[in-house]
C-alpha cells in the first residue's frame with residue numbers, strides 16, 4: 001500500500017481535466033493520493049468547485065480571488081458571495097489570493113484585495129491560501145499587520161531559508177511542489193530541506209507546475225508521490241515519513257476530515 005498523501009493545492013476544477021477527471025482520480029487513489037484541496041480563483045468558479053466537491057467526498061475547496069483574476073471583481077461586491085461559499089462544509093479556507101509582481105495589475109490594487117482577504121480570514125477564523133510571486137517583503141508586511149489565528153500556507157513556495165523561517169514563525173506553512181524537482185531551484189531546495197518538517201505541505205498546483213522530466217505536459221495530482229519522493233530525498237528521510245508528516249500538517253491546517 002502506498003503511503004497516504006494530500007494534494008493541498010490542485011486546480012482540479014479546471015477545464016484541462018474535464019475529459020478524464022474521474023480516471024485521474026482513480027489513478028490518484030491507487031497512488032495513495034486520498035484528498036485534495038481546490039483553491040478558489042474567482043467568484044464564478046467557486047460554485048463549480050463546490051459542485052465537484054459535493055459529488056466527491058474527498059475533494060475540498062477554498063474561496064477567494066487569485067491575483068490573475070482580479071480584473072473580474074470591483075470593490076467589495078464579491079465579499080458576500082464569498083462568505084456564502086466559505087460557509088459550505090467542504091470549504092476549508094480563504095484563497096487563493098496574494099501578490100504577483102509578474103502581472104500588470106498595480107501592486108496597490110493587489111494589496112487592497114489582499115487586505116480584504118486577510119480581514120475575511122480573520123473574521124471567519126479560517127486559514128488562508130497565499131500566492132506570492134517575487135513579493136515576499138510586501139506579503140510579510142501584510143501578514144504582520146493581520147495576525148491570523150489559524151495561519152495559512154504560502155503555496156508553491158519559492159525562496160530562501162530565511163524567508164521560509166519568517167513565514168513559519170508567523171504561523172504559515174509552505175507548499176512544496178514541482179519546483180523542488182528541478183536542480184536549478186537551489187535556494188528553494190535548500191529552504192525546504194532545512195525548515196522543520198511540521199512546516200511543509202505537499203501540492204501539485206496542477207495543471208500548472210509540471211515536474212522535472214514532464215515539462216510542457218499537463219501536470220496532474222497523480223504525480224504527487226513524485227513530489228513526496230523528491231522532498232524525502234532532499235531531507236534524507238523515507239517517503240513514508242514525508243507522507244505521514246505532510247498529511248498530518250494538511251489535516252491540522254485545513255481540518256480535512258479523516
Ligand SMILES: [Zn+2]
Nearest residue numbers: 009039096205
Ligand atoms: Zn494555484
